[in-house]
Structure formats: C-alpha cells, structure tokens
Amino acid sequence: MNQLAPTDFTEVDGAIRAATDAILAQQRPDGHWVYELEADATIPAEYVLLVHYLAEEPNLELERKIGVYLRRIQGAHGGWPLYHEGAFDISATVKAYFALKMIGDDIDAPHMKRAREAIHARGGAIKANVFTRILLALYGETGWANVPTVPVELILLPRWFPIHLSKMSYWARTVIVPLLVLAAKRPLARNPRGVHVAELFVPGVPAASPRAPHQSAGWSAFFGALDWCLKRFEPFWPKGLRARAIEKCRTWTTERLNGEDGLGAIYPAMANSVMMYDVLGYAPSHPDRAIARASVEKLLVIKDHEAYCQPCVSPVWDTALVAHALLETKDAKAEAAAAQGLEWLAPLQVLDVKGDWADEKPDVRPGGWAFQYRNDYYPDLDDTAVVVMAMDRAAKSGISPQYKTEIARGAEWADGLQSRDGGWGAFDADNSYYYLNNIPFADHGALLDPPTEDVSGRCVGMIAQLGGDKARLDAGVAYLRKTQLADGSWFGRWGVNYIYGTWSALAGLNAAGLGPDDATMRRAADWLVQIQNPDGGWGENCDSYKLDYKGYEPAPSTASQTAWALLGLMAAGLVDHPAVARGVAYLKRTQEADGLWTQPHYTGGGFPRVFYLNYHGYPKFFPLWALARYRNLKTGNSRRVEVGL
Helix, strand or coil: CCCCCHHHHHHHHHHHHHHHHHHHHCCCCCCCCCCCEECCCHHHHHHHHHHHHCCCCCCHHHHHHHHHHHHHCCCCCCCECCCCCCCCEHHHHHHHHHHHHHHCCCCCCHHHHHHHHHHHHCCEHHHCCHHHHHHHHHCCCCCHHHCCCCCHHHHHCCCCCCCCHHHCCHHHHHHHHHHHHHHHHCCCCCCCCCCCCHHHECCCCCCCCCCCCCCCHHHHHHHHHHHHHHHHHHHHCCHHHHHHHHHHHHHHHHHCCCHHHCHHHCHHHHHHHHHHHHHCCCCCCCHHHHHHHHHHHCCEEECCCCEEECCCCCHHHHHHHHHHHHHHHCCHHHHHHHHHHHHHHHHHCCCCCCCHHHHCCCCCCCCCECCCCCCCCCCEHHHHHHHHHHHHHHHHHCCCCCCHHHHHHHHHHHHHCCCCCCCECCCCCCECCHHHHHCHHHCCCCCCECCEHHHHHHHHHHHHHHCCCHHHHHHHHHHHHHHCCCCCCCCCCCECCHHHHHHHHHHHHHHCCCCCCCHHHHHHHHHHHHCCCCCCCECCCHHHHCCCCCCCCCCCCEHHHHHHHHHHHHHCCCCCCHHHHHHHHHHHHHCCCCCCCCCCCCCEEEECCCEEEEECCHHHHHHHHHHHHHHHHHHCCCCCCCCCC
C-alpha cells in the first residue's frame, strides 16, 4: 500500500496540534463555537440609519466606531465593494456615504468627496438597487414612484396565484412581509439631525433600468406593464381590503418574531419588523416592538477601535463544522470538546414547529436545525445534514451518546424536503419558480431557494453515511451527475464558488459509493488539480458568480478554499496525488503563530452578485480538518474517506 509511517508526519502533526489547541481555546463555556460573520458596508450603514429613522438617542461612541470601520473598508475606487478588493457597488456606496454623513463626516472630506464623485460617475444615487431606493424613499430622498410597487394585498392572495409569498425564499418572505406595510403606509424617517443626501443625485437622470441583467426581455416587459398598472390603480383599492392586508402582515410577523433572535434571524427582516411596528403606532416599550429592536442589537460586533453589524450569526453551523474538524483529529481532548458541542446542539433541534417549509411539504415532520441560535420557522437542510453526520460520527466512535432520535428525526426531515428533481434547496422543497426573479422588485435575482449542488451533495453524503433510503440516494446522485459542468466542477451556492460546490459534491458522491475511477469523480478531480495555484493553494473570488462566467479565473490562494480543494481531492481518492502534498505544504507554510490561519478574502456566499459573507471561522477549522484527514488517510489502513463530509 506504500504506506508512510506516522513518524514521517512530524510537521503535519505539529500543525494539527497547534490548530487544535487554538480552536479548543475558542470554545464557549456552554460547549458551542461562534465566529464573526461579516458582510459589506450595507448592514452597518443601515444600522446607523435605522437609529436615526426611529429618532432614538444614538450611542455616539458606537457611531464613531462604525465610522472607523466604514472608512477602513472603503475601496481604492472611491466607493464600497461587496467583498474584499471587490468592484465598486453603487448601492453599498450610497448607504455607506449616507451613514458617514449621518455620523458627522464632512462631505468635503477626501473620502466623502471620492465616494460622491464615484456615485456621480455612475449616474447618481437613483441608479442604486431597489432596496436602497426604498431606504432613500423612507428618508424622503426620492419618491416612491422610483420604487417598484409591492402592494400589501399580496399577502391575501391564494397560494395558487403565480405571485405568492410561499413561492419565494424564506429570506424574501421575512424581508417582504413587514416591508409591505411600510410600502403601504409610506412613513418618513424622523431624522432628528436633518441629514439628507441630495448631493448624491444627478439631475435629469432616470432611475435604474427596471430590467436587471439576469431578467429576460419578455418577462421584464410583462412585469413592467403590471407595475405600471399597479401604480395607477393602487390608490383606488378598497380601504377595508388594505386594512385587512396590513393586519395579516402584522400577525404573520408577530407569529414569527423568534424572540431576541429576530424575524428570520437576519438583519433586513429584523429592521423591517421594527419599522413596521413603529409605523403601526407601537410604542418603543411595546413587547413586540421592544423584542424586535433588541434582536438587532445582538448582531453588533464591538471592538476596541471599530464596530460593525453582522447580517446574522452562525453558531449552529460553526459548532457542527468545528465538531467535524475536531473528530477528524482523533485527539482525545478534541473529541471530548466535539462531544460537548454536539451536546449543545442536540436541544436546538426543531421538533415542534412546522415552519413555512410545510406549505410545500405538509406531511413531513419537523426535525431540522437552524443556522442561528433560534430560527424555528426556518431550519435549513445544510445545517441539518452537517449536524446529523457529526452526531453519527461521534456516536459510532463511542465518544458521545447515540443520539438515535435526533439523527433519525433530522434525517427524516431532510429526506422529506428532497425536491422533485432529486436535489435539495437550503430551506424549502421545489422552490423553483424562476419567473419570479423577473419581477421589478427582484433586481437582486435572489428571490428563490431552488435545489443547489452544494446542499444536495451534503444531503447525499448524509443519506449514504447513515445507510438511508436508496431511492432518495439514487435520485440525489443522479441530480449531481446532471448538474456537473463540462469542465468537471459544480456550482457552489453558499460558498465561493466552484471549489466549494465541487468539494461538496465529491464528498457526497464518494459516500454514495462512486470510486476514483468513476468518470464523474475523475473529471472533478482533474479540474481541481488544474486550477491549483503555483504556491500550492487554491483560490477563487466572488467574481466567479458573474452571469457570463466562462470558466475558472485565477485568484489568490486562501486557507479555506485550499482546505475545500484538499478535502475534495481526498474524497475523490487522490490523497497520494502530488497536488495534495503541495496543498498540505501551503497550509503548513501559511499557518500563523497562534496555530490558525487568516484570510481577508470573502469565501461565503449570500446572494450571488449581490451579497457575500466573510466567515471568520472558515480559515480556522477547515484547514485543521484537511490536515487531519490527510494524515489519517496517509497513515491509516484505508485510502478512502469513510464519512459523508
């Protein structure tokens, strides 16, 4: 077998021990892990503007720190990007400029002047996206005529209607429902400082085109005509019908408030819920408004010199992935810590709430885990599969309770949400109403939650690891075979991008029994080898999500993407390939003094082309996972990865 002796892995062992010790030190007292989750300038800017919209007494020190953060991440192009070293984004730039002006920055300061000139060069603030124009309308900076009409009566439509909330993704639902009330009531920000941004508009320039690049001409024309009609007939709709719709939005939101974890556990929905309660006349002390407002505060990250607001938090995801990495080390202390993490995860399983996913799958029992501390209406397939596989691994190793009920219910729920095409989406089944991405409101192109290759790979891996339903497994494998691109890669919806998707698919397919000689596996492995950087690492930036993507484009290596590529190659049976040795050498060489890795580049997906995430935990636990697996395969009795992830 050409097996190497463990003594040949002194340096790898040292790297594993250092990373393990560092990650163990980051475990919270109750057993879980949670790392910062950073997006772009948009959400910290919106937080500042929310405070002044409501006329709350601002925390001046917090504002100062957010200002430091916003100035630091301004791009060389004068504006703000959606990710590290990314291109200018007019919407993020308008919001960041507005927030900095609200904080007190002089508009003639060099950084503000550069931002304003960059905005003007692209047609002014009116060219920003729909959500930014809504914010500007709420502040009176532009008229509601420049915003697509989203009538509040939408919430009253029957489910069979082509445009219905249940046909949209969970994140769209939670953002839109309270926004429907705001669009109907059209409140004006209190704005006690009287700050406005008229200087960002270019006279005579029309609003952004109602047709976004991803939208078809036919559908765009149809929905554009519909919007024209709605704008003209909306004022004449019965007042009683409007009042009934507003009340239904209120009750829908209140049912899903989710305590201090907030509506949908995501910032835009939380902020919209606060503003909805405000326009409906709820006092700040009212329990519903107060808890909605408290949820926003829990997203703040406040440091010594700067601060920002997270879009959400990721404790379940972080803890489950860390557990896998620690289990891979086969270190007794690490395994014990992983067991503590799983003990923390177990009671977070949602067993008694049929969330919105039940609209499509009413006969499926709950059993999933959410991404955040709590989000009972919206558990997700990705987290559930990862948690189930970690529990199963730990149970089989004898380091934790069996978790038989938790594993069975989690797998049952995930199985039940398989879509008709054999794949899995993140939160819903068969959420594939692609025509909806053509409505004017959906200029972001992220209104839906269809099956994706990365989540499907995870669910295939889970079923295979558990020895689950063969028919579902075969359908999942067929989905992955069908969605593989000609170059051998797979799309990665929730991680950047094809490296992530390819690792996810390979992990699942290996668990399902596809060997290194299978053509699907070979093509994917060959692609990963071909795109390796000269330094031994792998990298891919967020530009790979562009609509006219024609193939991999080189990007600087990152620790997390290098780990994904290594895990993918090992799942494909190539642990002995020179590319794997070079990748391991890259990780050893870039490990820092504290035992971990850092990367400024964003490798998390939010909404392709619109919103990206920097998971601060990714360059910490994924490299540990890859190194430990490499050592185990090289020094063990098998060259095959025996688990689904």
